[in-house]
Amino acid sequence: MTKFDSNRSAFRNEFSDAELLAFLDEQLGAKLSAAIESALRDDEALRTRLTQLRGQNLAGLHTIGAIWRQERLSCPDRETLRRFLLGELPADHAGYIRFHLSEIGCRVCNANHDDLNQAMRDEQDSTSRRRRMFQTSAGHLK
Numbered sequence: 001m002t003k004f005d006s007n008r009s010a011f012r013n014e015f016s017d018a019e020l021l022a023f024l025d026e027q028l029g030a031k032l033s034a035a036i037e038s039a040l041r042d043d044e045a046l047r048t049r050l051t052q053l054r055g056q057n058l059a060g061l062h063t064i065g066a067i068w069r070q071e072r073l074s075c076p077d078r079e080t081l082r083r084f085l086l087g088e089l090p091a092d093h094a095g096y097i098r099f100h101l102s103e104i105g106c107r108v109c110n111a112n113h114d115d116l117n118q119a120m121r122d123e124q125d126s127t128s129r130r131r132r133m134f135q136t137s138a139g140h141l142k
């Protein structure tokens with residue numbers, strides 16, 4: 001049983017302002033996002049807190065952390081993610097991206113990662129198919 005399941009009422013008070021704001025921006029991993037959503041259904045105080053945070057955010061009372069998250073300054077760009085998939089990054093940089101994808105669970109970067117990964121697989125399949133067609137027809141060309 002996870003911390004989310006076993007002690008749901010105690011966990012509600014443990015959501016940080018940063019987590020709640022990231023929830024509003026849909027930047028949390030699925031597990032934490034689901035836990036916050038579930039807690040919001042049952043906890044009026046948490047809904048009020050989230051509404052206040054949203055109001056402060058919309059009113060321009062931004063913190064450095066909020067600006068950092070909103071502008072996704074810690075997120076790698078697509079080219080860096082492509083190089084990560086190809087294994088072209090230094091070990092420490094690749095380690096950060098692994099941490100960002102798996103531990104932070106950035107939804108935007110995970111979506112970009114999955115999209116790039118699929119595009120690379122499609123390209124490999126296409127190249128392989130062309131090579132096979134060429135090899136099977138090479139003897140027939142004069």
